[in-house]
Amino acid sequence: MPLHVPPAPAPALRSVLTALGSPTAVREARTPSLLSAQGPVTPELPLPVHVLESVSAKGVPATRLAGWRFLIRCGDRAVAAAETMLTPDGWAFSHFFEGPYVRSTEQALHQAETTLTQTYQPRLLSVPGLYMLTLWLHGGYAADGATGVPAATDLLVPLAPAPPGIAANRPHRVADLLPVLTLRTTPPPLLGSPA
Incomplete structure (x- = not known):
């Protein structure tokens, strides 16, 4: 299994389970797919x-670390996601959402599971400066998920929709993609004062 x-964290999972059990939290989430889910919904794949x-x-x-995200599964697919955040009192539910990043x-994850041979x-x-989200496949698979930085040999898979010029759903080594991201998020130098 790659x-x-x-x-x-157990409190993060508990907060999501509590929110899923709350009709008010689900109703106010503005996630039609979660509201119309037929059957039980479960939080899975905490990232x-x-x-x-x-x-x-x-x-x-x-x-x-900004939080933990859980895919909310109903039947054979994810219909939404739940985000948690760290507060002064510990992990707490933040919000439900849906959209292209869930799918x-x-x-x-499925592509990585079926095509990679190394464990990640x-x-x-x-990447806030590019409005970009990537699946980060960390080579230190036994490490604490809450700590660490991308290693040069780790993989980044830009999730769709990706910024123009960056291929979505294609794994890139951090050493190859990070310079591109850095270049794109660095403001251009000032050209001097006007005459």
């Missing part, structure tokens, strides 16, 4: 969501 999904904060001059990325996350730990890496 993917080793890290365990989510830590890391945010790319910066990249040093030497190309070393700095990330921070593309499920698709990228799946995570999500958000």
Whole structure:
């Protein structure tokens, strides 16, 4: 099995289960697919969501853990996702959502599971400067999912929709994609003062 999904903090899972059991939370979520789900819904595949904060001059990325995302499954497919966040009181439910990233996350996980031969730990890496989300396949599959930075040999799979010029659903080595992301998120130099 090439993917080793890290365990989510128990309070994060409990908060999602509580929200799923709350008719008010589900009704106010504005997720039609979750509201119309026929049958039981279950949170699965907890993925830590890391945010790319910066990249040093030497190309070393700095990330921070933003939360845990659970795909909400009904039957044989994910119909929504639930996000949790860390508060001063611990892990708490944040919100439900649906949209293209739910399906593309499920698709990228399935593709990795069926095509890769090396074992990876799946995570999500958000690149806010490009409005981009990637499936981060971390080679340290036994590591704590809440810590660490992308290693040069890790894989990033941009999820659809990806920014123009970046192929979605295709694995890229961090060493190859990170310079492209850095270039695109770095503001252009100032050209000097007007005459």
